[in-house]
Amino acid sequence: MHVLDKFRYCPVCGSKHFVEQTEKSKHCEECGFEYFLNPSSAVAAFILNKQGELLVTRRKYEPGRGTLDLPGGFCDIGETIGEALIREVKEETNLTIKEKCYFCSLPNKYRYSEFDIPTLDAFFVCSVEDETLLKAADDVEEALWMPLSDVRTEQFGLRSIRQALHDFLQKRVENLKK
Template identity: 35%
Template sequence: MDWARHCARCGLAAAFGAESRRLSCPHCGFELFLNVASAVSAVLRHQGQVLWLRRAKAPGLGLLDLPGGFVDPDEDLEVAIARELQEELGLKVGAGRYLFSAPNRYDYGGVTYRTLDAYFEFELAALPAVTLNDEAQALMWLPPLEVTPAMLAFDSLRAALPRLQALENV
């Protein structure tokens, strides 16, 4: 399915497919690149458990996610993950530890956004008091070994899960 049928500059017909990374108008030469976006995810740990969010919205409605989101323009990863934790959970954290990255697809409004998610780990000394925003309907503390791929909302999380589980076995 095309997600756009007309050029955003000249308005003439131009089909832009759902998988297109480069939109190129055959009439006026307008080009637009849909590059991979940076995103961040937080692995918040407390006594062997990790905080998971049950998504309140599509994509992945009702499935588990980790706190995080898109990196803003001019923002670095470390600032982005701290901002997302503040916005999503009302949580202030110290410096996290970079773990790994995993590519993701985020389907929203008929457009597939490609992201590269950077995972940061935070070891929390105490169970934090958190407040959920409207992105999550519930939160739960679960060890990664009790989570299965079918419970997860995104490809990126399914790639991350065995790596998180391997960290448990060290």
Template identity: 55%
Template sequence: MDLLEKFGYCPVCGSSHFEKNSPKSKKCSNCGFEYFMNPAAAVVALITNSRGELLVERRKMEPAKGTLDLPGGFADVNETAEEAVAREVTEETGLEITSAKYLFSGPNVYHYSGLDIQTLDIFFACEVKDTSALVAGDDAAECFWLAPEEIHTELFGLRSVRHGLQRWIESRS
């Protein structure tokens, strides 16, 4: 379902004359306000340990419950992407980020509560203070390290993470 269809009333004046204006916007014919559907910012952390193994999680919740994932999530309001990735990593793994280096980004669709949420996924190479502090938390059922040769992207439940992992693997060879 097109998420714009869910918005029936103008958020400024409350008019029901809030109609599709373009594939990514709705406009109120009463007050002239135009709302653009922009992607939500999401962050993904690629963290390796001293043996070159990648930190991986198993998803505790839908979407893709039970599949593999990388630490990450949505950026909060008034938060930079670097702050978001540091917060998400701490919430999900207990680890403290000391460095987050931008790698690449990609568009994604995150299916949540019956809706397709457009996202912009931002991938970071992250370093952590102490890998021994690893503990699964928040929406991670478990966390563990995988050697690069043991990574099978098809086991990762989210399309953007699979593509990002493939891109990361290719950049290392």
């Protein structure tokens, strides 16, 4: 079921003539109100320690419970994408980001409450102040450093994470060849 199917009545005037206009919008035929379902912003971090190992987490909850992930999450209202990145990494790993560099962004669908929520996921390559403070918290079951040679994208539960990880690993290989 598409999330817009839950909106049966116009939230402005209450009319039942609140109809699908496009895949991402509904329009009220009575009062003219239009609602657009735009993607939610999310962030994820590629963090390497001094040994060149990647910080990976294990998801505590669905979607993808028990699969690997990168530290990150959704942006809050009024928060910049950089602020969200810093907050999410701190909440999930107890680590403080020292530097961040934009890597890429990818559209995704995040399954929540039996709906596919469209997201736009922004990925950053980060360094942290003190990697020894690593501690899994919040919605992370486990946080660990993994050698890049052991990273298998199929072990990661979310599509955009798998794609960004693939691209990240490819770029690392290309940079080593230079």
